[in-house]
Amino acid sequence: MDQKFVKRRQRGLAVLVASLILLIGAVIYIGVQISGGGETVADRDYQGSGNGVHQLVEIPEGSSVSQLGPELEERGIVKTDSAFQTAAANNPDAGSIQPGFYRLQGEMSAAAAVQALIDPANRVELLDIHGGSTLLDVNVVGGNSRPGIYSQISRVTCTEGSENCIAAEDLQNVGATADLATLGVPEWARDAVAARGEDPKRLEGLIVPGQYVVNPEMDAQEILTDLLTRSAQQFNDTGIVDRARALDLTPYELLTAASLVEREAPAGDFDKVARVILNRLEEPMRLEFDSTVN
Structure with missing residues (x-):
């Protein structure tokens, strides 16, 4: 028999055998699924929107929603990570999910x-x-009240469904009495802050303005420690110690001056108000700003 014909016949037989194997495998898979002996959709995924038991989950800054899957599976929020990854890949809005804390339910x-996670109603409010x-x-003028930072923190932790509502009074008490090093107050500010005793305003100016993700499961001291520690890092990153030394001030005096400028100066007049403050500190004389009284 011609050698080319033999090789052609062998290749054809190999293709036929491979096709039969695939066909048999498909038949077996379908049969197993029908008989309930294999993994079904129900094995990989829960059905419905949850069991009513709320759980708090965090998407840390710098992470992606896909990294959340294993934790959700472990906590029983979703049945499998693979189902979550598939659902995230199939939802075009999944890429818009932001870092923060979210309230989900078990068995979703x-x-x-x-x-x-896409619905902003389930995201814990940012502290702004x-x-x-x-x-x-x-x-303020007119009899209205402007909420302070402690009241803002309380509002963020006391949202609907929260099991850890922290009162502004609790935060005020911690701020006035807790150990300064434990709270994360920068070392260059501790002596000046400690000199104010248990003044409820003694931490004034030490929390940097901005938006913060607050873990609503933390207690009052943990929240203040987190905010003060992050703020201290930002202050140090600006070179506040060296900048204060160049002005012949302590870092805490420079911070106080900057805080007063922020509160007192109209837009565009920061430099003028700053000069007034520095001149009065150099005298020395009382600053006599409204914010130093109120």
């Missing part, structure tokens, strides 16, 4: 879990501290 379908904010509430 993977698609429902992804959708809950504006420039010039004070620790305590301030009464």
